[in-house]
Amino acid sequence: MTSLPWLDPDELWFPSPEEALDEPDGLLAIGGDLAPERLERAYRSGIFPWFSEEQPILWWSPNPRCVLIPDEVHISRRLRRTLNQEHFRITIDRNFSGVIRGCAEVREEGTWITDEMEQAYKRLHRRGLAHSFEAWNDRGELVGGLYGVAIGCCFFGESMFTRETDASKVVFVHVARQLQAWGYALMDCQVENSHLISLGARCIPRKSFLTILEKNIDKSPGHQQWILEKHWTRAER
Known part of the structure; x- marks a missing residue:
């Protein structure tokens, strides 16, 4: 070995x-x-x-690496209906701690987000490198979210969670659309699963992934602060 x-x-x-x-x-x-x-x-x-x-x-x-090119996000008919119904309010960096705790909630298979990992990403968040997207229902409850690390024009998605049907999918679409608007080259999804593939992610050779990284990791994205730039209209969804 x-x-x-x-x-x-x-x-x-x-x-x-x-x-x-x-x-x-x-x-x-x-x-x-x-x-x-x-x-x-x-x-x-x-x-x-x-x-x-x-x-x-x-x-x-x-190798290979699972990634989403932001303009390739796939929205099924069912998910499009959910987006158009506007069940959820989406925010950025409003509750990073709540999102990472939601992602760490113990499932049957356990969790890889240990206390050590949680504290590490909170430190990255305080440095402006780690960010969260949140989904809130009409009662103001946090019902879904996604967090990851942003460097240059690359976003490295770490984990997402949902407490209401489709909340994490809605967040994922908003992440993709926001990254596209800001000129990000990719969202790293790390390892393939059927959920990510259904949303438009695909696997590319590690060599290709590293080439994209090298070209974009030091680029300046088209925004100054991590704030939600807009709520997407139905036509844009």
Whole structure:
């Protein structure tokens, strides 16, 4: 079995993503820490952390990579009807803590958002790198959301949750439309699943993903602050 490098918390580096294992797909390194500087370096390099409570920190760069090109978001007829009914109010960065807690709610299979991970992304949020999109119902309750990391013209989606039917899908569409309006090149979805594919995400080779990253990670997006620029009209949906 190929041995993986153990990262020293005092040394800020990562091996090349091309050195990641084929099985399990994309496992690249172990250890280090979740300091903001290391997390930013990881995302800039096409790497992300993903581990369970009982595991050390594991770093990944899978091949292929699941991504959404913002203007390729797919809206089914049913979802379009939901969008047109405007059941949910969408906001940005109104309740980052609530969104990450919603994503961490224990499911039957457990959660990978440990307390350590939660605190790490809250630190990124305070630095203006991590952001949340929220869905609120007409009673003012947080019923869905998505959070991720924004660097340059790339958005790295981490997790989303829903407490009411279609709330997370509505949030996902708003994220895609907002990123498109701001000139973002992609939303990284990391690992393929049927839910993401149904919304327009697709898998591309890791090499292609890294090329897109290199071209866009230092670009300035077409906005100054993370605020909801507009509510999309029915014609635009």
